[in-house]
Amino acid sequence: MGNIITLLGLGKKVYMRSDITPWQLFDSLDVKVYDIANIEMDVVDERIKKENQKRIKEYFSEENYLKQLKKLFGD
Secondary structure, eight states, X not given: OHHHXXXXXXXXXXXXXXXXXXXXXXXXTTOOOEEGGGOOOOOOOHHHHHHHHHHHHHHTSHHHHHHHHHHHHOO
């Protein structure tokens, strides 16, 4: 997952199987990933690239991490 998150944060086009848990996570975050069953060798749309980078940065931020820990373990 670390490599996938890094690649998405760098604005890269990531392909994966649509029947795995990470696909569901990225779908719930509205992060666009591509199904390996439909590989197309074109560049990622600039709007999708920027939105993916923004959502990855927000979700995997230190601030959000601390918020999740507080929710998990209480204040």
